[in-house]
Amino acid sequence: VQLQASGGGLVQAGGSLSLSCANSGRTSSGFTAGWFRQVPGKGREFIAGITRSGGSTSYANSVKGRFTISRDNAKNTVNLQMNSLKPEDTAVYYCAAKTAYSTVIGTTQNWYAYWGQGTQVTVSS
Numbered sequence: 001v002q003l004q005a006s007g008g009g010l011v012q013a014g015g016s017l018s019l020s021c022a023n024s025g026r027t028s029s030g031f032t033a034g035w036f037r038q039v040p041g042k043g044r045e046f047i048a049g050i051t052r053s054g055g056s057t058s059y060a061n062s063v064k065g066r067f068t069i070s071r072d073n074a075k076n077t078v079n080l081q082m083n084s085l086k087p088e089d090t091a092v093y094y095c096a097a098k099t100a101y102s103t104v105i106g107t108t109q110n111w112y113a114y115w116g117q118g119t120q121v122t123v124s125s
Contacts, residue, residue: 003116021095049105
């Protein structure tokens with residue numbers, strides 16, 4: 001698994017951004033994917049996760065109703081649509097993957113084995 005995150009940028013409060021995480025590696029049976037974010041001086045915070053089939057998702061309370069995670073297994077991408085952005089959403093966003101089979105979506109950093117580089121999201125007030 002080799003993950004590449006993109007789509008970050010600067011947006012005004014109330015605006016939207018779409019992040020994409022592309023997997024350029026080969027996975028025979030897919031992976032559970034997650035999005036995390038991190039601000040300076042703090043650990044990575046779980047934002048959203050999705051099972052390998054896309055049939056189940058999980059969200060942090062802080063983004064529920066505003067962010068939507070989805071995936072396109074044919075294109076090997078996992079996306080995060082972020083709406084109604086707030087200044088407190090400002091962070092570096094990371095995508096992560098776990099290839100070992102699981103029926104649950106992990107919400108901790110050490111549950112995931114593979115990480116992409118971060119992409120900066122800045123929301124101005």
